[in-house]
Every structure is written in structure tokens, then in C-alpha cells.
Amino acid sequence: MIKLEKVDKIYKVGAEDVHALRRFDFTIDKGEYIAIMGPSGSGKSTLLNILGLLDVPTNGVYLFNNEDVTVMSDARLAEFRNKRVGFIFQTFNLLPRTNALHNVELPLIYGKKSPAARKGIALEALEAVGLGDRWKHKPNELSGGQRQRVAIARAIVNEPEIILADEPTGNLDSKTGAEIMDIIDNIHRKGNTIILVTHEDYIADHADRIIHLLDGQIESDKRRE
Amino acid sequence: MYFLSESIKAAFTSLTKHKLRAILTTLGIIIGIATIITIVSLIEGLNKTVKDQFSQLGTSVLYISKYPWVSHGRWYEYRKRKPITTDELEAIESRCPTAAYVVPIADIYTDVKYEEKKSEAVQVTGTNALYPFIQGVNLENGRFLTDFEYKHRQRVAILGWEVYNILFEEGDDPLDKWIMIANKKVKVIGVMEKRGSFFGESQDNQILVPFTTLEKYYGKRLYMTIMVMPESPDKLEILRDELIIALRQVRQVPSWEENDFSINGQEALLDEYNKTTKVLYAAMIAISALALLVGGIGIMNIMLISVSERTKEIGIRKAIGARKTHILMQFLIEALILCWVGGVIGAAVGFGLAGFVSLVTPVPSAVSVKAAIMGFIFSSSVAIFFGIFPAGKAARLNPIDALRYE
Ligand SMILES: Nc1ncnc2c1ncn2[C@@H]1O[C@H](COP(=O)(O)OP(=O)(O)OP(=O)(O)O)[C@@H](O)[C@H]1O
Ligand SMILES: [Mg+2]
Numbered sequence: 001m002i003k004l005e006k007v008d009k010i011y012k013v014g015a016e017d018v019h020a021l022r023r024f025d026f027t028i029d030k031g032e033y034i035a036i037m038g039p040s041g042s043g044k045s046t047l048l049n050i051l052g053l054l055d056v057p058t059n060g061v062y063l064f065n066n067e068d069v070t071v072m073s074d075a076r077l078a079e080f081r082n083k084r085v086g087f088i089f090q091t092f093n094l095l096p097r098t099n100a101l102h103n104v105e106l107p108l109i110y111g112k113k114s115p116a117a118r119k120g121i122a123l124e125a126l127e128a129v130g131l132g133d134r135w136k137h138k139p140n141e142l143s144g145g146q147r148q149r150v151a152i153a154r155a156i157v158n159e160p161e162i163i164l165a166d167e168p169t170g171n172l173d174s175k176t177g178a179e180i181m182d183i184i185d186n187i188h189r190k191g192n193t194i195i196l197v198t199h200e201d202y203i204a205d206h207a208d209r210i211i212h213l214l215d216g217q218i219e220s221d222k223r224r225e
Numbered sequence: 226m227y228f229l230s231e232s233i234k235a236a237f238t239s240l241t242k243h244k245l246r247a248i249l250t251t252l253g254i255i256i257g258i259a260t261i262i263t264i265v266s267l268i269e270g271l272n273k274t275v276k277d278q279f280s281q282l283g284t285s286v287l288y289i290s291k292y293p294w295v296s297h298g299r300w301y302e303y304r305k306r307k308p309i310t311t312d313e314l315e316a317i318e319s320r321c322p323t324a325a326y327v328v329p330i331a332d333i334y335t336d337v338k339y340e341e342k343k344s345e346a347v348q349v350t351g352t353n354a355l356y357p358f359i360q361g362v363n364l365e366n367g368r369f370l371t372d373f374e375y376k377h378r379q380r381v382a383i384l385g386w387e388v389y390n391i392l393f394e395e396g397d398d399p400l401d402k403w404i405m406i407a408n409k410k411v412k413v414i415g416v417m418e419k420r421g422s423f424f425g426e427s428q429d430n431q432i433l434v435p436f437t438t439l440e441k442y443y444g445k446r447l448y449m450t451i452m453v454m455p456e457s458p459d460k461l462e463i464l465r466d467e468l469i470i471a472l473r474q475v476r477q478v479p480s481w482e483e484n485d486f487s488i489n490g491q492e493a494l495l496d497e498y499n500k501t502t503k504v505l506y507a508a509m510i511a512i513s514a515l516a517l518l519v520g521g522i523g524i525m526n527i528m529l530i531s532v533s534e535r536t537k538e539i540g541i542r543k544a545i546g547a548r549k550t551h552i553l554m555q556f557l558i559e560a561l562i563l564c565w566v567g568g569v570i571g572a573a574v575g576f577g578l579a580g581f582v583s584l585v586t587p588v589p590s591a592v593s594v595k596a597a598i599m600g601f602i603f604s605s606s607v608a609i610f611f612g613i614f615p616a617g618k619a620a621r622l623n624p625i626d627a628l629r630y631e
Contacts, residue, residue, distance in 0.1 A: 075548050098238070106545055110548070116399060
């Protein structure tokens with residue numbers, strides 16, 4: 001489903017080049033549940049951002065369902081971000097001053113869903129993460145775990161093929177983190193592809209495939225049997 | 226198009242968070258729009274009354290006088306001209322076949338008395354029997370001057386509505402009563418209906434007498450104007466030519482000299498008036514352009530601040546599928562709403578100011594749709610012109626850079 005070939009991501013910091021990813025080759029099949037691990041600065045977030053079309057590689061090829069992402073127009077990229085991928089951030093990234101329902105509706109709005117259809121779909125997504133009764137609450141009226149659930153509802157509301165989560169439990173205590181992982185496991189069970197960045201082994205254990213990065217390259221790639 | 230309502234919502238969320246800032250930002254817009262609305266309202270108001278007044282002058286009447294109505298600072302030349310007299314009047318009557326009505330007018334201002342009652346500074350106009358045909362005067366009572374009275378310098382008078390009301394009690398019959406005009410006994414033969422005012426001067430504080438009678442007592446001191454009307458308006462230019470020939474002949478102007486008289490018409494006044502309003506419009510454009518420029522720069526500044534404050538929001542929106550156009554529209558709409566708010570406040574101030582001016586001065590004002598439309602167009606243009614750069618900047622942000630922005 002996803003194929004990276006010889007992808008480089010080079011940041012220019014002053015006169016220096018920082019190679020966040022080096023000649024990176026990577027293949028993801030539909031329905032996989034992958035955990036990405038590695039020391040800080042090894043390129044995990046960079047990889048996830050590129051996979052999620054939030055950033056573009058400096059060199060190399062990125063094929064999404066055999067379509068070359070690096071030559072896509074802005075409009076097409078926006079459409080992919082909207083419909084094909086769902087992103088879950090460590091810091092939730094919800095719109096403040098906007099209630100849970102509206103946050104979840106946003107991808108539907110940009111996806112040209114009619115106002116009538118929107119509310120039902122968004123409420124369903126909120127119910128799927130156990131927040132059906134909190135739709136009126138604004139982010140600052142919700143706990144960290146609840147905010148992350150809203151963010152997950154937003155990520156799944158357009159039924160994307162792939163969910164990308166960058167340390168989704170990083171800002172949560174272990175109990176809340178476990179609840180969030182339950183939800184993500186559930187999404188995977190329904191057939192979704194999931195890629196998850198984490199520092200914690202017990203979180204990575206949820207995945208079927210664990211990849212360790214080091215200095216922008218794959219150090220190890222293990223599948224659970 | 227569903228995202229439009231989202232853009233409007235986002236714009237309002239942003240604006241209501243910084244209400245004071247929004248109002249202060251729009252100050253330039255407010256001043257600019259208020260200027261436009263005030264001046265356009267006043268000019269529209271003036272236009273309406275002036276056009277009304279000018280139509281009272283009669284669109285197809287030519288006014289022959291020593292001085293032109295619209296001079297261009299050449300009074301010293303005009304002063305040397307011979308006065309217009311009954312010679313010219315007779316020449317026109319006999320030599321201009323197109324002149325259907327030829328009417329002299331000359332005014333003096335004097336006190337008028339009847340028994341104990343007195344009306345001060347009444348405009349006493351000398352004219353002839355044809356006056357009503359050009360001036361559209363109707364009589365409430367009595368009759369108008371006759372040719373006989375004109376030829377024989379009879380002491381008869383037609384009273385204006387106001388003069389009548391001052392000199393006579395209600396219900397009194399003024400006809401055939403003798404009033405005193407500047408110590409001369411004159412017999413009342415008619416009373417005019419109320420005529421209203423002409424450029425602020427009452428036309429009812431007036432008395433009409435035969436021109437010849439007035440001439441007998443005031444002679445050379447009178448400043449005479451001859452009104453001439455053709456039988457139909459389309460003959461006006463033919464009439465003008467005939468007048469020039471007849472007048473040059475009777476005044477013995479050598480062929481190499483310019484006319485030593487003036488033929489005035491309302492279009493000359495209208496031209497002059499239009500020139501003046503053009504100057505006013507130019508002043509308005511200058512002031513409002515400056516204010517709108519300042520306002521526009523303020524809008525651009527605040528929008529740049531708004532974009533940088535909301536970089537993270539832009540990142541989030543892009544991450545979940547907002548396109549460049551969505552972000553562009555969101556910020557353009559924010560700029561538009563800002564400018565419209567300024568425009569509405571400016572319009573209120575402008576209409577208020579125009580109303581105030583017409584309250585304390587004789588300048589009329591009109592709440593004109595034209596002014597409102599102009600205000601709307603100008604504030605929208607400012608919003609788009611000065612908002613496009615910040616909005617474009619927001620739209621071009623790379624999603625991940627925007628998300629990472631602190
Ligand atoms: N915008 C940027 N500009 C410059 N360098 C960057 C930028 N983003 C990342 N880098 C560099 O790229 C490398 C990889 O960063 P990345 O954020 O992918 O690491 P990570 O594996 O996610 O680390 P962490 O576990 O701390 O989140 C780091 O050396 C980082 O300094
Ligand atoms: Mg990271």
C-alpha cells in the first residue's frame with residue numbers, strides 16, 4: 001500500500017545539513033500494525049510526517065497505492081490528508097474555542113460533506129471513542145485522555161486507510177494511555193493500517209511489526225509471529 | 226462551498242476574541258468610509274435641490290444682462306459695458322421672430338406700508354404682462370398686469386403671498402387698496418399664490434409692478450435683465466443667434482469687438498455647479514483614499530499578526546485536509562468582515578455627520594443608496610487588496626512547519 005524508495009529528508013540548519021532520513025526504503029502493506037521506535041532524534045517523527053503527507057521528502061520516491069506523492073498538486077495532497085490518512089498527535093492538536101463535535105466535523109467540512117450528513121457521522125465517531133455525551137465540550141473542558149479521544153475521532157471520521165500516531169500516549173498517564181491503546185487496537189481490528197511512534201516497549205507490544213530507527217535509517221525490522 | 230460557513234465561523238471566532246483590536250484596526254476604514262458617505266450624501270442632497278431650483282429658472286429661458294452669471298474674474302471689463310435698457314427690449318421684440326415671450330425684470334428692495342402695517346426690505350420687481358408665462362406665477366386673487374398698465378406707467382402692484390399676509394389681516398380684501406411703496410401710493414390689483422424659496426431667498430416677499438413705473442422713479446439705477454423664451458425649447462439656439470444679431474445691432478457693437486452683453490442660461494450655472502461639486506468629489510477622494518490607505522495598511526498589519534498567531538491552527542487545518550483556497554478564503558473573509566464592520570460604523574458616522582451638517586447649515590443631505598454602495602465597494606476592495614497578502618502567506622504555509630510553530 002505504501003512504498004518509500006531511497007527517501008532522504010535533509011534539514012538545513014545554518015550551513016549544516018541534518019539528515020533526518022537517509023536513503024530510506026520502507027514498505028507497508030494494508031492492515032499492518034507497526035510500531036516505530038528509536039532514540040530521540042532518530043527520525044521517527046520525520047518519517048511519520050512524510051508518510052502522513054504533512055512534509056515532503058528531499059529526495060526519493062513515495063508511492064501511495066502506486067501513486068507518486070512527490071508530484072501531487074496541493075489540492076490532491078489536501079484530499080489525501082483529508083480522506084486517506086488520519087493523524088494522531090502527541091499534543092492532540094485540537095482547535096481551541098471549538099467544541100468536540102466541531103473539531104470532529106472539520107475533516108468532513110473540508111471533505112465537502114453536507115451539513116446535514118456531517119453531524120451524524122461526527123457524533124458516531126465520538127461515540128466510537130466513548131465521548132458521545134461530551135460533544136458540546138471545548139478542549140479546555142476535557143481531560144488529556146478525552147482530548148486525545150476527540151483527536152482519534154477526528155482522525156477516523158473520514159474512514160481513512162491508514163492511521164498515523166506520533167507518540168499518542170506520550171502526554172498521558174499509563175492508565176489513560178492504555179485506554180487510548182485499546183481504542184487504537186480496536187481501529188486496527190476493523191481492518192485499518194496503523195503506524196505508531198512510541199518510546200515505550202509495552203505500547204510497541206500492541207503492534208505486529210516493530211521497527212527500530214537509528215540516525216535516519218532502519219536498524220531493525222521485526223515481525224511478531 | 227460548505228467550507229465558506231466554516232471560514233465565516235473561524236473569522237468570527239478570531240474577531241470576537243480581539244474585539245477592541247478589531248475596532249481600532251478599522252479606524253482608518255471608518256474615517257475613509259465616513260468621509261465618502263458624508264460628502265456623497267451632501268452632494269446628492271445638494272444635487273437634488275439645485276436641480277429643482279434650476280428647473281425653476283426654466284430650462285429654455287435665456288437671460289440677457291450686462292454681467293454674465295458665471296464670470297471668471299473679469300468684472301473690470303464687464304463694468305465698462307453699457308447697461309441693458311428698454312431699447313434692447315424693443316429691439317428683441319421687433320427683430321427676433323423666435324422670441325415668443327420677452328420679459329424685463331429689475332428689482333429694488335424697499336419698505337412697503339399699508340395703514341399701520343409695514344413689511345421691510347420687500348423685493349419690488351418691475352416687469353411686464355408676460356411675466357407669468359416665464360415664471361409660472363399663479364394668482365390667488367385679482368388679476369395680472371396689463372399691457373396698458375405697462376405702457377402708461379400705472380401705479381399698480383401684485384403682492385407676494387408673504388407681503389400680503391404681513392400687510393393685511395386674514396380675510397381682508399386687498400384689491401383696489403392703496404399701499405405705500407417707498408412713499409409712493411400704489412394700487413393692489415392681485416395677490417400671488419405661495420411660491421416658496423429660490424436658493425434660500427423667499428419668493429413670496431415680493432411685489433410685482435410695471436417695469437416702466439419702476440423706471441420712472443429709479444431710472445438709470447435699475448439693473449435690468451431681459452428674459453426671453455422661444456415658443457418651443459428646441460428653438461433655443463436659433464433664438465440665441467437672433468438675440469446676438471439684434472443686440473449687437475441695437476448696441477452698435479463693431480464687428481471686430483466681442484459681445485458687450487451676456488446671454489445667460491441655466492446650463493452655464495449648472496456647469497459652474499458641477500465644477501464645484503467635482504472639486505468636492507476630488508477632495509473627498511483624496512481624503513478618503515488617504516484614510517483607506519492608512520486603514521488598509523492597518524488591516525494588513527493586523528491580518529499578518531492574526532496569521533502568525535494562528536499558525537498552529539492553520540497547521541491543524543491543513544493536516545486534516547484544508548486546501549490552500551480554504552485557508553486563503555478564511556483569512557480573506559476575516560479581512561472582509563473587519564472592513565465591513567469598519568464600513569458599517571463609518572457609514573453610520575457618515576450619515577450622522579451629513580444629517581448634522583444639514584441640520585445646522587442650509588446644505589441639504591440625502592441618505593443615498595449610491596453612497597452606501599460606494600462605501601461597501603470601497604471597504605470590500607480595501608479588504609481584498611490589503612488582505613490578500615497575509616491570506617496568501619497563510620495559505621502557502623507548509624503544514625508541518627505551521628504545526629511546529631510555537
Ligand atoms: N524542522 C526541522 N529543522 C531542522 N532539523 C530538524 C527539523 N525537524 C527535525 N529535525 C532534525 O531531524 C532529526 C530527526 O528529528 P525527528 O523529530 O524526526 O526525531 P524523533 O525521532 O521524532 O525524535 P523524538 O523521539 O525526540 O521525537 C533530528 O536531528 C532533528 O533535530
Ligand atoms: Mg518525534
